[in-house]
Amino acid sequence: MTVEHTSADVPVVIVGAGPVGVTAALLLARRGVRTVVLERHHDVYPLPRAVATDDEVRRILQAAGVQEEFAAIARSARGLRLLDARHRVLAEFPRAAQGAHGFPQTSMFDQPELERVLRDALARAPECELRGGVEVVGVEQGGDGPVRVAYRDDAGEHLLRADAVLGCDGAGSLTRDAIGATWEDLRFEERWTVIDVRTTLPVRCWEGVEQICDPRRPATFMRIGEDRYRWEFRLYDDAEPDLDRLRELVAPWVELTYGADFEVVRKAQYTFRARIADRWQRGRVFLLGDAAHLTPPFIGQGLCAGLRDAYNLTWKLARVLQQGAEERLLETYESERRPHARHVIRLAVAMGWAMTGGQDGAAAVRRGLLGAAVRVPGLSTAVARDLSPGLTAGPLVRRRVGRGGDLVGRFCPQPWVSTDGRRARLDDLLGDSFAVLTAVPLSPSLRAIADGLGARILPVAGLGDDGRLADWLREGRADAALLRPDRVVMDVVPAGGGAFTGTAGWASLLHTTRSTIPSQRTVEKSLLRSTTR
Numbered sequence: 001m002t003v004e005h006t007s008a009d010v011p012v013v014i015v016g017a018g019p020v021g022v023t024a025a026l027l028l029a030r031r032g033v034r035t036v037v038l039e040r041h042h043d044v045y046p047l048p049r050a051v052a053t054d055d056e057v058r059r060i061l062q063a064a065g066v067q068e069e070f071a072a073i074a075r076s077a078r079g080l081r082l083l084d085a086r087h088r089v090l091a092e093f094p095r096a097a098q099g100a101h102g103f104p105q106t107s108m109f110d111q112p113e114l115e116r117v118l119r120d121a122l123a124r125a126p127e128c129e130l131r132g133g134v135e136v137v138g139v140e141q142g143g144d145g146p147v148r149v150a151y152r153d154d155a156g157e158h159l160l161r162a163d164a165v166l167g168c169d170g171a172g173s174l175t176r177d178a179i180g181a182t183w184e185d186l187r188f189e190e191r192w193t194v195i196d197v198r199t200t201l202p203v204r205c206w207e208g209v210e211q212i213c214d215p216r217r218p219a220t221f222m223r224i225g226e227d228r229y230r231w232e233f234r235l236y237d238d239a240e241p242d243l244d245r246l247r248e249l250v251a252p253w254v255e256l257t258y259g260a261d262f263e264v265v266r267k268a269q270y271t272f273r274a275r276i277a278d279r280w281q282r283g284r285v286f287l288l289g290d291a292a293h294l295t296p297p298f299i300g301q302g303l304c305a306g307l308r309d310a311y312n313l314t315w316k317l318a319r320v321l322q323q324g325a326e327e328r329l330l331e332t333y334e335s336e337r338r339p340h341a342r343h344v345i346r347l348a349v350a351m352g353w354a355m356t357g358g359q360d361g362a363a364a365v366r367r368g369l370l371g372a373a374v375r376v377p378g379l380s381t382a383v384a385r386d387l388s389p390g391l392t393a394g395p396l397v398r399r400r401v402g403r404g405g406d407l408v409g410r411f412c413p414q415p416w417v418s419t420d421g422r423r424a425r426l427d428d429l430l431g432d433s434f435a436v437l438t439a440v441p442l443s444p445s446l447r448a449i450a451d452g453l454g455a456r457i458l459p460v461a462g463l464g465d466d467g468r469l470a471d472w473l474r475e476g477r478a479d480a481a482l483l484r485p486d487r488v489v490m491d492v493v494p495a496g497g498g499a500f501t502g503t504a505g506w507a508s509l510l511h512t513t514r515s516t517i518p519s520q521r522t523v524e525k526s527l528l529r530s531t532t533r
Contacts, residue, residue, distance in 0.1 A: 009146070009160075009161050009162075010034060010035070010036045010160055010161070010162050010163075011033050011034050011035065011162065011163045011164070011321055012025075012028060012033055012034070012035045012036075012162060012163065012164050012165070012166065012317070012321075013035070013036050013037075013038065013147070013149045013160050013162040013164075013165045013166070014035055014036070014037045014038070014165075014166045014168055015038050015136050015139070015149070015165065015166065015167050015168060015169045015174070015175050016037075016038075016039060016167070016168035016169040016170060016289075016291075017037045017038075017039030017041075017119070017122075017130055017132070017168075018045075018115070018168060018170070018289070019050070019111070019114060019115060019118060019303060019306070019307065020168045020288050020289035020290075020303075020306035020307060020309065020310055021037055021039075021166065021168030021169075021288075021289075022037065022115070022118040022119060022121075022122050023060065023061070023064050023118060023307055023310045023311075024166055024168065024288065024310035024313070024314055025037050025122060025125070025128045026064040026065060026066070026118065026121055026122060026125060026128070027060075027063060027064050027310055027311065027314040027315070028127070028314050028317070028318060029125040029127035029128050030063070030064070030065065030432050031314070031315070031318035031322065031432060032127065032318075032322065033127065033314075033317070033318050033321060033322065034127045034128075034129075035127065035128050035129070036129045036131060036160060036162075037122070037128065037129065037130045037131065038131050038134050038136050038149070038151055039130065039131070039132045039133075039134065040132075040133070040134060040135055040136075041132060041133070042132040042133045043132070044112050044115040044116055044119060045111075045112065045115070046112055047112070047196075047265070047266045047268075048110050048111050048112060048196050048224070048228075048230070048265065048266060049111045050111045050114075050302060050303035051108055051109060051110070051111065051222065051224050051230055051300075052077070052106060052107070052108055052109075052209070052222070052300030052303075052304075053074075053106075053107050053109065053300070053303065053304055053307075054099075054105060054106060054107075054300070054301075054304055054387065054388065055098075055099035055100070055101040055102070055103040055104060055105045055106075055107075056099075056101050056304070056308070056388050056411065057303075057304045057307050057308065058070065058074075058101065058103040058104075058107060059101040059102065059103065059411075059414060059427065059487070060307045060308070060310070060311045061307075062425065062427060062428075063311065063427065063432070063486075064118075064121070065121055066117050066118060066121050069117040069120070069121070070109070070114065070117055073109055073110065073113045073114065073117065074104075074107040074108065074109045075107065075108045075109070075223070075224070075225055075226075076097055076104035076106070076107055076108075077095065077104070077106040077107065077108050077207060077208045077209065077222070077223075078094065078095060078106075078206065078207050078208035079092065079093050079094040079095035079105075079106060079208045079209070080092070080093040080095070080106075080208060080209045080210075080211065080299075081093075081206060081208060081209070081210050081211065082211050082213050082354065082355075083210055083211065083212050083213065084212075084213055084214065085212070085213075085214035085216065085217075087212070087252055090213060095208070100411070100413040100414070101411065101413070101414050102413075102414040102415065102416070102425055102426070106208070106209075106300070108222065108223065108224045108225070109224070109225075110224060110225060110228060111303075131151075131153075133153055133154070134151045134152065134153045135151060135152050135153070136149060136150070136151045136169070136174055136175075137150050137151060137152060137157075137174075138150035138174075138178070139165055139167070139174065139175050139178035139179075139285060140178065141165075141282070141283045141284065141285055146161040146162055146163060147161070147162045147163070147164065147165045147283070147284055147285055148160070148161055149161075149162060149165060162284075163284060163321055164284040164285070164286070164317055164321065165284065165285045165286070166286050166288055166313070167179075167285065167286065167287045167288065167291045168288045168289050168291060168306070168310075169291055170289070170290045170291060171290045171291070171294055173287065173290075173291035175285065175287060175291055176277055176287055176291050176292075178285065179279060179281070179282035179285050179287070180279070180282065181277040181278055181279045181280070181282075181287065182277070182278050183275040183276070183277060183278070183294075184275060184276050184277070184278050185274070185275055186274035186275060186276060186342075186345055186346070186349060187274065187349070188272070188273065188274035188296055188348075188349045188352055189271060189272070189273050189274075190234055190271070190272050190296070190352065190356070191234070191235075191269060191270070191271050191272075192232050192233065192234050192235075192269070192270055192271075192272055193232070193233050193234075193235050193240065193241065193267070193268070193269050193270075194230065194231075194232050194266070194267070194268050194269075194270055195230070195231045195232070195233075195241075195246070195249075195264060195266070195267050196224075196228070196229075196230050196264070196265040196266040196267075197228070197229045197230070197231070197262060197263065197264055197265060198227050198228055198229075198263045198265055199227060199229065199254070199260075199261055199262045199263065200227055200261050201254050201255070201256070201260055201261060201262060202254070203223070203229060203253050203254045204252070204253050204254065205223045205229075205253070207223060208222070209221070209222045209300065210222070211298065211351065211354075211355050212355065213354055213355045213356075214355075215356050217233065217234070217235075218233075218234045218355040218356045219231060219232060219233045219234070219249075220232040220297075220298070220355075221253060228265075229253075231249065231250060231253075232297070233249055234356065240267055240269070241267075243258075246264075272296040272297065272352070273294045273296070274294065274295060274296055274345050274348065274349050275293065275294040276292070276293045276294075276338065276341060276342055276345060277291070277292045277293065279334070280292050280333065280334040280337070280338060281330065281331070281333060281334050284330075286313060286330075286333065288306060288309040288310055288313065289303075289305070289306030289309060289310075290302070290306065292309065292337075292338075292341070293305060293341045293342075293345060294345075295341075295344060295345040295348045296345075296348045296349060296351075296352045297348070298348050298351040298352050298355065299344070299347055299348045299351050299387060301344045301347075301348060301387065304344075304388075305340075305341050305344055308337065308340070308341075308388075309333075309337055309341075311486050312333055312336060312337050312486060313330075313333045313337075315432075315484070315485035315486055316329050316330055316332065316333060317330065319510070319512065323512035324512045325509065325510055325511065325512045326508060326509045326510070326511065328395075328509055329509045329510065332394055332395055332396050332509070335392075335394050336391045336392070336394060336396070336397070339391075339392050340388075340389065340391060340392075343389055344387065344388070347387065390408075390409035390410040391409040391410075391488060392409070393409070395505050395506055395509055396484065396488075396490050396506050396509070397409040397488070397490065398490065398491045398500075398501055398502025398505055398506065400494075400501050400502075405492075406476055406477075407472075407473075407476040407478055407481055407489045407492055408489050408490070408491065408492060409488065409489065410488065410489055411487050411488055411489070412426075412437065412469075412472065412481060412483055412487055412489055413426075413468060413469065413472055414426045414427055414487070415465040415466075415468045415469065416465065417429055417463040417464060417465040417469075418463065418464035418465070419458075419462060419463055419464065423464075426463075426465075426469075427487060429458070430456055430458070430483070430487075431456060432485055433453070433454045433455060433456070433485055434450070434453040434454060434455035434456075434482065434483060434484060434485060434490075435455050435456045435457075435458060435482075435483040436450050436455050436456070436457045436458070436480055436481070436482055436483070437458055437460050437469055437473065437480065437481050437483065438457065438458070438459055438460065438479065438480035438481075438493070439459070439460050439461065439470055439473050439474070439478075439479055439480065440479045440480065440493075442457060442480065443498065443499075445499070445518060446480070446493070446499065446500070448518050449500065449503065449507075449517060449518055450482075452511075452517035452518060453482075453510060453517060455482070455483075460473060474495075476492070477494065477495045478492040478493060478494055478495060479492075479493045479494070479495050479496070479497065480492065480493040481493075482500060490506060491503070491506065503517075503518070
């Protein structure tokens with residue numbers, strides 16, 4: 001066979017068209033960055049896998065332009081319950097119908113439906129091209145030149161040259177091998193059987209996720225849709241359960257008689273693992289999603305972590321590729337996301353141990369400690385809130401002690417707001433770039449900083465949001481907050497402080513060929529002149 005060799009130039013190649021890869025493409029498209037997405041399957045993978053997301057990630061889907069479509073396929077859940085072997089409640093972690101990000105704190109969905117929503121949006125975006133039915137066989141980067149991505153399809157072999165490559169190609173990632181990354185084992189590995197069911201039978205259901213904390217037979221149960229349910233069981237043999245075994249397993253939730261309407265959509269065995277890659281970047285090649293981290297599913301954060309990766313990286317990559325920002329800006333992707341992902345994996349592992357209790361002599365002691373701990377006032381609320389902690393300190397997270405410091409590194413809330421007769425979610429009003437939310441008039445020097453960043457300035461007093469944003473600033477002891485494009489608070493003007501606290505740290509990274517951001521020294525001189533007149 002004659003091998004066809006072609007080459008093309010494209011700003012970004014994305015390896016893998018799962019939810020993480022397609023979301024990354026859509027987020028880049030919103031910023032005008034062209035992408036080619038390479039995927040081995042021709043169509044959406046038809047079987048369910050991920051089933052839960054949180055309000056922070058729904059905000060990411062909003063940024064990707066698919067919020068309304070996702071809302072049509074999502075179902076709000078009440079939270080998480082831990083049950084003992086007799087299905088008595090040990091602990092309950094409630095999730096609100098509307099969280100700080102403006103959406104239900106937990107939403108259930110069917111992954112093939114989500115992927116279809118994302119693929120349809122991708123098809124509408126002229127900046128994106130999806131090439132299905134291809135096999136990526138090589139990712140190479142030499143020196144400062146473009147990244148070379150080799151792939152083959154029915155027509156032969158092809159070559160793409162890209163300014164950047166995003167490896168969204170899952171746990172068996174070729175991209176991870178290409179950058180020389182290896183797994184760090186976070187010490188959790190268990191084999192579970194996952195059963196997805198469609199039924200019209202009456203199922204005893206709490207409308208949330210139930211974790212059965214029984215070391216003999218730990219299990220997870222959740223309702224996904226109107227007639228869709230999932231059970232997960234840790235079984236001690238590799239045999240798939242037959243009908244008689246299945247009746248026994250689901251008996252606490254539903255009476256399964258012969259010939260009843262009970263369609264098993266999928267029955268599969270998985271090894272749940274906790275791992276994180278030791279590097280997420282080499283040059284202009286990046287790892288996202290399962291290529292960078294694997295987490296047990298017990299707190300529903302596997303897919304969420306991958307979409308957070310995409311949200312964190314894409315705005316930085318667009319600023320470097322399109323506006324000539326400092327290359328070091330891209331290094332903040334791993335330094336921000338890796339500690340966050342590790343924290344979430346640790347929480348999932350802890351929940352896994354709470355469920356199973358382990359199989360050693362200390363199992364009963366751990367279960368007793370769990371029962372005592374969950375009765376501590378406020379603990380359930382704190383645990384639920386800490387599923388997604390603030391980012392650690394770094395060049396784009398200017399943490400400080402005192403006024404305004406508690407806001408930095410965390411998302412700003414997203415209420416519905418009204419301005420100029422228009423009612424919208426906050427992010428829809430802010431657009432895709434930086435923003436300043438302020439409770440005081442900004443000085444000329446601070447306005448110059450905002451202009452240099454291309455930031456929109458919004459006085460919170462005029463937003464018509466019942467004062468929620470004003471209260472958020474006041475409680476955080478800040479006069480103004482500088483929001484990154486991913487809506488994380490990058491810096492603040494402390495109450496009565498008059499200036500951002502960390503301009504010297506982030507201005508050089510964000511300075512572009514199209515804008516000039518005043519330095520901290522310039523700001524300080526301006527403030528000094530204004531106070532001595």
